[in-house]
Amino acid sequence: MRIRKTILDDGFQAYLIEGATFVGEPGIPMLMKLDNVQVPKDMIPFSKVNVCRNKRQYVHFYLHDREFSRALTSTTYYLDALKLYDGVITPDCTMMVGQSPCLLQTNTYMNRAVGFFLQKNGIPVIPNIRWSDETSFSYCFLGVHIGSIVSVSTHGCIETKQEKDMFRVGLEAMLDVLRPPIVLVHGSMPDEIFSPFKGQVEFHRYASQLERTHKKGGGLNGMGV
Numbered sequence: 001m002r003i004r005k006t007i008l009d010d011g012f013q014a015y016l017i018e019g020a021t022f023v024g025e026p027g028i029p030m031l032m033k034l035d036n037v038q039v040p041k042d043m044i045p046f047s048k049v050n051v052c053r054n055k056r057q058y059v060h061f062y063l064h065d066r067e068f069s070r071a072l073t074s075t076t077y078y079l080d081a082l083k084l085y086d087g088v089i090t091p092d093c094t095m096m097v098g099q100s101p102c103l104l105q106t107n108t109y110m111n112r113a114v115g116f117f118l119q120k121n122g123i124p125v126i127p128n129i130r131w132s133d134e135t136s137f138s139y140c141f142l143g144v145h146i147g148s149i150v151s152v153s154t155h156g157c158i159e160t161k162q163e164k165d166m167f168r169v170g171l172e173a174m175l176d177v178l179r180p181p182i183v184l185v186h187g188s189m190p191d192e193i194f195s196p197f198k199g200q201v202e203f204h205r206y207a208s209q210l211e212r213t214h215k216k217g218g219g220l221n222g223m224g225v
Contacts, residue, residue, distance in 0.1 A: 087124030155187035
């Protein structure tokens with residue numbers, strides 16, 4: 001009798017977390033504590049890595065998930081391209097209020113798993129921190145060393161008063177838990193959200209792609225705000 005070999009479809013890409021330590025009840029991969037990161041000179045979206053000539057930037061994933069999903073499922077394919085840049089900010093997988101906690105935890109997992117894999121391959125990595133509401137605070141900060149440089153994005157996340165309030169609450173919780181010395185901010189920095197924290201942390205703001213499109217010479221805006 002002929003035996004057929006079963007091929008498993010591993011959607012979680014087990015190779016990403018080989019050698020990783022897992023933390024918290026959900027088992028989030030822990031990033032390595034490395035000193036090879038720097039404050040980015042600028043940021044570039046993942047969608048432009050193959051066409052940009054200036055490699056002295058960090059690659060970010062502040063895009064619609066469909067525009068970088070292939071980086072989660074075929075990470076090894078993009079290693080060579082990503083290694084040409086100064087570093088990478090971990091994927092910004094969607095974290096929305098009202099989403100299933102299982103999905104939110106999975107998106108936090110993939111954020112850290114890809115980051116860990118890139119670190120293992122010598123790429124400087126800055127963790128992107130994303131939350132939904134207070135219910136996500138028990139796991140959305142896991143896998144990041146206290147005192148690390150971190151990155152957040154306001155782009156598309158602070159359009160309503162409710163969203164602004166939630167972003168401020170999440171930012172305060174993140175600063176309390178992770179105590180980062182430097183926070184990179186992709187997108188706008190309205191005072192109503194950021195002014196209470198400017199005395200306790202160093203912010204560096206980077207214009208979103210939308211800003212750069214509508215403002216000539218947008219580029220980096222407000223280093224060391």
